[in-house]
Amino acid sequence: MAPQKMRRWAKDALGTVLLFVAYFATARLGLLMDAVAGFATLVWPPTGIALAALFLFGARLWPGVLVGALGVNLVAGATLPEAAAIGIGNTLEALAGSFLLRRVARLDPRLERIHDVISLVLLAAICSTAISAAVGVASLWLGGTIAPALSWATFRAWWLGDMLGDLVVAPLLFVWLSRPRLARRRFMAAEAVAVAASLVGCSLLVFGARDEGGLLRQSYVIFPLLLWAALRFAQYGAVNGTFLVCAIAIAGTAMGLGPFVRQTLAESLLHVQAFLGVAAVTALTVAAAIAERSRAADARDEFLAMASHELRTPLTALLVHIQAELRSLRRGGPVRERDEALRHLESTQRFALRLAKLIGELLEVSRIVWGRFQPEREEVDLAALVQESLARQEQQLQQARCLVRLEVKGTVQGHWDRGRLDQVIDNLIGNAAKYGAGKPIEVRLQGRAEDVLLEVRDHGIGIDPADHARVFERFERAVSRKQFGGFGLGLWISRKIVEAHGGSISVMSQAGAGCTFSVELPRSASRN
Structure with a gap:
């Protein structure tokens, strides 16, 4: 046990050091870009690096963010209290972003769903970055580094710089570190070179000139090439293409080139950041939509065969x-x-x-x-429904050698759809017998103030915690179809029925330790 702990500690220590180095180096680069008040820059890749590191490798790497932010702000001229406050704000930003994406949005870092892209934009790029900007500006203002008149400009630059880091750098790391390689196809390498060359050439044409004259020197000509990359190379094309355009656009703008040049570098970067943010979100959304469409076609073919x-x-x-x-x-x-x-x-x-x-x-x-499902409510005794279900499935339970124990506490009546709840109860008890054959099943009903709790517990094969949310989706299963038949629809239908009654259904389980499915049903529609 001790060697395992030592190896894990060494791995975490190495990860923390690497995160510190990456954070410090990219932060120094960002602060060179005409930072407002010397600290708020519109180019801040460390935000994306910190978010990806804490999400993919664990929140325990947070000291790398804290020490990196503290060190780079001390080098930039901040006082120790200011640098410490800024470091805490940057660390909270990364921790909050990774927590929201993992626990609230249940983000898949492969970014193959539109839901994942929207969650990244709203929860990480917009919400979590506001924490760092607010804490940083407040610390500089309290320390006397910036005047109150500069507070908004500093906050805006800080917020937008962090936001672009989450929209460009974090997706790049998410996809490269978590997504499997693309399936090879004919002329794939040649097409990849053509896409990259086109993006680089077009970006240099747009952001490498001192004027925006000419039809091909408009910023919008970048979008067809980004769409080409996303359509043909999925998430890899979207994140790599966006990163290439971002690097060339920022470099050109910093040198006073391109269509977004204004009187000051900070103002120029503000305009180019807005363009790059829109481009990044567009490319990621298109790639996610293509991935969803591809998965839908695969699911259709798989479903027809099944x-x-x-x-x-x-x-x-x-x-x-x-x-x-x-x-x-x-x-x-x-x-x-x-x-x-x-x-x-x-x-x-x-x-x-x-x-x-x-x-x-x-x-x-x-x-x-098709939205044709509406519960037809009537006065129902849930205990009677459970007993009727057990009677219907008596033969199946006997064949599975499952002894059922029913426990009822309190009154368990309510206004529900009798036929629909029959489906839910039959499905939960049937699954308990199927996956827990030869072992007892406990069914528990508990009447509470405004709802009724139904629990069905088996002692069978269990469900891995990583699959808890997935088993309630359509056509999803946590077991092999070769071992257990069915469409993978029972729990999805049960969830929809329970949610139509204003309730919730959940599972607690570990692989090999059985399952406990819990259904909470409000007693009446007025309490949903």
Whole structure:
């Protein structure tokens, strides 16, 4: 155990040192760009580096941010109290951004969803950066470094500089460190060179001249090339293309070239930053939209293959039983015993019910997606619904060798949709029997002041914490389809039903330690 702790400590220490070096070096570069009041610059890559490092490798690397910010501001001429306050503000910014993206937005650093891009823009680039800007400006004002009249200009420069770091540098690191390589295709390398050369050439044409005369020297001519990069090379094209354009645009503007040159360098950088921010968000959004479209097409193909298999299995078994019965009747043999006939009919019924359930799930998806699902409320006793579900699934529970214990505390009545809640309860108990075969199941109902809590606990294979949110999505499963059949729709439908009642559904589980699914249902619609 001690060697493992030592290795982890050494790894964290190395990461902290590398983060400090990267932060300090890029911060010194940023402060050379005509920083307002000497400290607020419109070019601040360290923000993106700190956000990516703390999100990808853990918040425990925060000392690298603190020491880097403290050191670079002391070198820039800040007093120790000012540098310490600025360092704390920059560290809080990185910690807040990584926390919001991880816990609130559940960001996928591959940035393959539009939700991820919007979360990065709103939570990290806009919200978390305001912390550093506010703390930094307040510390400089209290220290007498800036006059009150310069507060807004300093805050704006600080905020926008940090914002661009989160929009350009952080996505670059996110994608390169977390996304798998692109699948190779014919002439891919040649096309990549062509895209890069076009972006560099066009950026030099726009940002390498002292005037913006000519049709091809307008800043908007960059966008078709960024879209080309995003469409053909997904997130890699978006982040690399944006970074190339950003580097050339900032360098050209700093040398007094390009369409955004104004009377001062700070004013020039302010205008070019606004352009680059729009370009970055556009490229990332297009790449995410393409990725979502590609995933939707893959999911469609996978679903069609899965649906044909899942529907064919019970249908084939059903036909086999029917054909066997027909052959037996056509032979005109002796009348079979009642018990044998009953056994064959029960087996046929099981396959028919399974087929009906699968078809019902598909129809339910259609109703929910098209907004045709509205709960029909009536007075319902949840304990009675659970007992009815257990009676319906008695044979399945016996076959799975699952002993069920039901516990009811308090009154568990409310105004709910009886048929829809039947689906939720059947699904939770059925899953407990499927994935916890041979082990007991506990069903607990607890009446509370304004809602009712339903818990279904099994002791089966469990769900890895990383998959907790995913299992409630459409067509998602935490187990292999080869081992357990189904469409992966049951928990998604259950979540939609519970949310339509104004409630919530969640899971607590560890791999190999069973699951506890919790449903909280408000007693009436007025309390949703």
